[in-house]
Amino acid sequence: MKSIGIVRQVDELGRIVIPIELRRVMGMNEGDPVEFFIDDQANRLMFRKYQSGCLFCDSMESISYFRGRQVCSSCLRDMAPQPDVDSMAVLESETALESGEQSEKGKMGGKGANALRRLAEVMQTYPNATQGEWASQLGISQGYVSQLIRKLDKKA
Ligand SMILES: [Zn+2]
Structure with missing residues (x-):
């Protein structure tokens, strides 16, 4: 992770403006949900465009749907029928x-x-x-x- 040199002030309601360039890069549009993350030392806050991941491992890679839930291809493989x-x-x-x-x-x-x-x-x-x-x-x-x-x- 690296700083991209942008500093913003938090306003009185706790809001910050996400710079337009970053919104473009991240594909964030008005009304999109964002998900926050905090690191283990609780001294860094991160967020990304919300996208729920695999039901089992939270992976966002090659998600498909199994009975209405998002499952990644790797977990899907693990679910494949095993020998009896x-x-x-x-x-x-x-x-x-x-x-x-x-x-x-x-x-x-x-x-x-x-x-x-x-x-x-x-x-x-x-x-x-x-x-x-x-x-x-x-x-x-x-x-x-x-x-x-x-x-x-x-x-x-
Ligand atoms: Zn998975």
């Missing part, structure tokens, strides 16, 4: 479950408990089958079956 986070989280949880890292609480725990119960049933029905055969009965991997069996062993 919920389904990704479920996918990760299922992977964790398969690798036996999932704890037994929460909704995935319920699923794990369910798999244990089904495995116990299959093992009772086919006591002489292999782990691979139990796995294909349940539609899960053999590795998962052996993990479940280890859990069953712990419970027993």
Whole structure:
């Protein structure tokens, strides 16, 4: 910021005249609203032609309208549809479950408990089958079956 060498006096009503050259430069016309800014040390007052900026970041750059509010192109990009986070989280949880890292609480725990119960049933029905055969009965991997069996062993 630099001084442009113009000094004006404040009148008895607190008004100052904005020099015509500056109004031209700033595109200020009669009746235009102006917005004031004060710096952190409160020793400088600034103003500009009022123009509300981005709803989120106050930027004035490439503003467009989203549901009647002004949003800059950068925030608009951030709002663009993201990959479905919920389904990704479920996918990760299922992977964790398969690798036996999932704890037994929460909704995935319920699923794990369910798999244990089904495995116990299959093992009772086919006591002489292999782990691979139990796995294909349940539609899960053999590795998962052996993990479940280890859990069953712990419970027993
Ligand atoms: Zn923005």
